[in-house]
Amino acid sequence: MPESKSRWSKKTQFWLFLLAAIIVHQIPFVSIPFKWLESFFHEISHGLAALITGGKIVSIQLFPNGAGLCTTRGGFGFLISFMGYAGASIWGAIIFSIASVNKRLALIFSSAIIILLITCMLFWVRDLLTAVIVVVLLALLILPYKFKKLHYLQPLLQLTGMMVLLNSLYSPLHLFDGRAIGDGAALANMTFIPEIIWVALWMAIAVFAIFLLSKKSR
Template sequence: MHIKPKYHFWLMLLIALIILQLPFISIPFKWLESYFHEISHGLAALITGGSIVKIQLFPNGAGLCTTRGGSAFFISLMGYGGAILWGSLIFYLASSHQRVAQVFSVLLVVLLGSSILLWVRDLLTLFIVLILLALVFAQIKYSSHKYLQKLLQVTGLLVLINSLMSPLYLLDGQSRGDGAALADLTYIPEIIWVVIWFFAALFATYRLSKISLRSSR
């Protein structure tokens, strides 16, 4: 069955949504979103003059990036914000060209490998990051150039969907996490930050659909 190019984005989005509902199969992709969330905290610290002490990832998809120095506001903002940017970037670059998809996959391997060497301090996090490395390696090794693009596009959407839903877990009444930290720093209620992240992810998804439509013409 031939699918019109203008529907390709929505088909990939549907595939991503289905994958996230599958037991076990969805777990590595939740870990990937958690990794991008935590590394975004860390990169925000580095950009604003701080440093990364360690990165921790947990089996339930939670994570923790311990930083020293830097802008507390920017670091707290860029966890969910960074995951949105990573998901969008993966999809956009994978859509650009087969060669770009290959190069970006290699850069992901370098980033994950550097994280192991520099910031991973416990065996559980090491295991999870090694699984993520294996996932990226598998995409590179066992896919033709054409299918690598599609796999990376779906991966980007998986990260983006997770970043869309993850902030909603902050609305648990416990006043913990990035939203609560930003509320303490700015006196803007936590729910406002959750709404900002949620609609930023929605807008990113909408923009990617438009970019995908233009590239299909």
């Protein structure tokens, strides 16, 4: 009986967090930090793909509207371009999954994200605006540590993971701006596969990640 109750609780929590993420996404000022965080994971995914394939990160920029830019040198161009949107979906799913296990793992992973942001600040941030955005993200991640026994850390990290995943579902649609620039255009030029196919694939990855999380919650 306790096991059945626990499973029902996890299933209910999943749908509540998804609903909360959809609602928060519609609130202009409240949703901004989450868009910045999704942009950070998008850009750092480009950078990590460059590092893994023998390239290097030159700089990472984040903008107030939720856009970003990771400048890299060397590495496997196809994987670097592909991993931005795909990586953000993966990050979101991993954050939600790990935070859902228990408070201790949520604490460890939250600390790892803080270290990643600090590393980014020290090595790859070259402009004041990006530095301010990163500091805001650090403050938001550190804030739950101020509460007694970290009661709010786990649910806030779960909501953060779901928000990153949801933003990674919506953000590829911004590529349809008529300017033919960005990751989709870069992949279209490399492969001769239309940009719309890449956008559909990135959105499908996000939907599949949400599906896997819902299945795991059952």
